[in-house]
Amino acid sequence: MESILSQKAYLYLQFEIGTPAEVNIRRQIRDIEEIILNSATSTVKLLFNRYPTYFRVATGSEREGFNFKESDSDFLYWWTDHKVICHPRQENLYNKETLIMMEYCDDSPGSVFLKVGKWSRWRFVRDSYVRFGKGTYMSSLKYRESTRHLVVRDSQLHGPCASGQLSSGVCYDNAHSLKCDFFPEIASSWIKHCETKGWPDSTVLQYARRTGCNFVPIGRKNSPNHDYEWRISFNLIELNCVRSMNHVQFTCYGLFKIFLNKVIKPLLDDKELLCSYFLKTIMFYMIQEKEGSFWSPENLLHCFWNCFKRLIFCVYKSNLPNFFIQENNMFQGKIFGSSREELLEKLYLLYNMGYSCLRQCIFQQKFITYPYVERNHKVECTLFTEIYHRVGFCTESAIPPYLEVYMITIKKLLERKSMTHVQLMAVRQNICTIFIHLAFLLLDYEKTSNICKSGDLLEVAVKHGFLSDNVFYGMYLCRKSRFMEALSFAKKIKNELNQSHVLYLHGFGDMREFMTYGKDKSWNTKLREVVVVDIGLSSAVCYLHELGIEKHVARVENKHFHVPPYVLTLFIIVLCNVRLGNRTGYYYTVCELKNILDKDVGRFVPIKLKNISWQILGICQQLSGDHAGAFESYKASLIYQGSCMLTRATYIRMLTVISDLQMKHTHFSSTKDQRPKNTIKKEKN
Incomplete structure (x- = not known):
């Protein structure tokens, strides 16, 4: 019976989380979006020299490959000309960069002090400088204050992030960090531990050594030096760890996140005792401990239940070690005393309900009650939707000098010949959007010049969009x-x-007509002939x-x-x-x-x-x-x-x-x- 329920749950969750093909499409398109944005915006910032050049990486559920409606847009920023070093001898590796020296906090594993070496020429960075002990250090509190309005005005501080809600209704969390190109010595035992356990694989470990880490402006709770401490962040490595999961592990992780948001948080009146980062850490530990055969579709509910029991155990012990720095207890100063007792009581209540506690998930009642219905068009709909939503990132490219920079960036990408078919479709739609905006911009110039031919640009864009x-x-x-x-x-x-076969991406269209019409047509042809946005x-x-x-x-x-x-x-x-x-x-x-x-x-x-x-x-x-x-x-x-x-x-x-x-x-x-x-x-x- 459990095996049948697990298989039904796994099949249903393909609708909520996505099939392997859909998850892969999301990741590919977001990868190419990130490459274009970082290349283009960095070049423009460098040309105008108004702000330091930054690098932006999407983090959180969307970047991992999920598509939850309630997901926030999480971004990690860092300035490319500011570098944190772990040892004075590393100074010789840099020329013009602003260097910052890292010092470990003895009483707070996972946190560091950042001592100013070469002073920054940017005011918002210098505003965070304070005298502390015998030197000048960067205050995490002041850095959060000085950077919170850089990306979106009127942002509010939430942990290490500048948070708020966009006009579209999407919530965002922007974390302004500092980058270190070296893997911290305090986490060196993690690499040896992973080599012993066999997960993640060697490619992820090599990436970790090359990538280093980031420092986000937040200290440990209840620490006397909270305003001066910076947390070590391994966001980029964690993203690769999630991508190294097989699809059953990824589905279990998604179910765990859904369970947190739909079941646990409402029981706690939305108190922020647990977060998805804790669940991710538990998933990492469970994957290392359980063999590959354990993670199978017919065993999905058992996999989830083991993760849930691990969460209860960690709350009971008030101890959840950080995956990279195990001396760092992430529950310290957060889950203790009466809050721990309340959380433990609610978790025990759910545990005693058994698998039926999953029925409390609003949209998960279906997979226990109703049979799975196959929808062949789902992958195509995901592809078209992702291309449409992610093409919006180049809207501002219609304004010079962004236009030329974006086109140069795209040209370089095309010359690489390393993009997948999905990424090529996204880039082509990106070019169509640029051509459309450019054609209308050129209309004013055509009155005084015969050189511009906006109509030709628009015809090309319309033909391929x-x-x-x-x-x-x-x-x-x-x-x-x-x-x-x-x-x-x-x-x-x-x-x-x-026409009846036309597919409206906001959710309307006769799917039978759409599938019949596009039965033998390529994705490119369907996009041009039947997809409406x-x-x-x-x-x-x-x-x-x-x-x-x-x-x-x-x-x-x-x-x-x-x-x-x-x-x-x-x-x-x-x-x-x-x-x-x-x-x-x-x-x-x-x-x-x-x-x-x-x-x-x-x-x-x-x-x-x-x-x-x-x-x-x-x-x-x-x-x-x-x-x-x-x-x-x-x-x-x-x-x-x-x-x-x-x-x-x-x-x-x-x-x-x-x-x-x-x-x-x-x-x-x-x-x-x-x-x-x-x-x-x-x-x-």
């Missing part, structure tokens, strides 16, 4: 005042978006003059916004009909758009984009003089709080409607007063 990228070409024709062509092209796009509009680019207010507000608030492609297509048709004087075509299209917004269940207009969609309907009505209808549409837009967050633009639109009505009333009154007196007398008689 998503099906919905065709909408950009329709907007381009409108910008060029080629309204007859734009109208014909927009109607063609509308028909294509209405929301249209991302950069605040730095003018796509349509009629969206000028939205662009301006987005630019001021440093945001981008998205529009459903079907709504944008109807908007283009309305614009063309208004410019061509075709009132019948305009009226029919506006009625169709209003009908979709009233009755659509999410196929053409996702709920999160209802606000911008109603706003576009209002713009259409305002253009034709229907001010009352426009005002009502803008009011409807305010009801929805979606990802666009363009409430300010909506209020401005409503003010323009009121202004237009006042001008119309004033014009009518002045016209009436200017009539001949004899006409007025006749009306009175």
